[in-house]
Structures are given as structure tokens and as C-alpha cells.
Amino acid sequence: MKAPTGTPRTTAPSPRVDCEEGGPGLHTVPSEGGKVTVRYGSRGVCLISAVPSRGYKAGTSQTADDTLTVTFTSADHRSVITATINPSARASVRETSF
Structure with a gap:
């Protein structure tokens, strides 16, 4: 059964990433x-949920335990959120229109 559009997606943390x-x-x-x-x-950052705005699709990338990137993309805009614990816990947002 397909989830309705706009329903939050939740992902269980990777068993190798310690976020607890x-x-x-x-x-x-x-x-x-x-x-x-x-x-x-x-020792890590874990995704709990990524909820796209109307008209956007979400994608995630985590190449290391300490950094997680979520990208929301529409026809004319991209939002990239990067969360990291290195050197301290913080998140940055980069907005790009095209």
C-alpha cells in the first residue's frame, strides 16, 4: 500500500551508528x-524523519557516522540540510534556486 503524499518518512537508525x-x-x-x-x-547522527514540503522529494546520504545530509528537491529549488557532531553538534541549511 502506497503512503499518501506528505506522510513523514521515518528511518530506523543504522545499527552501526550510536545515537542513543x-x-x-x-x-x-x-x-x-x-x-x-x-x-x-x-558518536553519531541518526535520521529520525525527513518531511518534504509540497512539491519536493527527499533524499538522504550518510557516508560517515558523524555527518548526515538530507536533500529536498523540487523543479526549481533545492534545500540541503547537513547535520554533524564534528567538531560539535550543529546543522546547516543551504538553499539554492535554479
């Missing part, structure tokens, strides 16, 4: 393309 111990915990980052909720642990 230490760190500042849950944080939600808004952008034009959608919002992302991550859990910052002492």
Missing part, C-alpha cells in the same frame, strides 16, 4: 524544502 548515548538529543531543522529531525548522539 550522550549528545544533545533530538533536533528539528526547517528549510524551504521540508524539515528534518535528527538525533545527535555522542
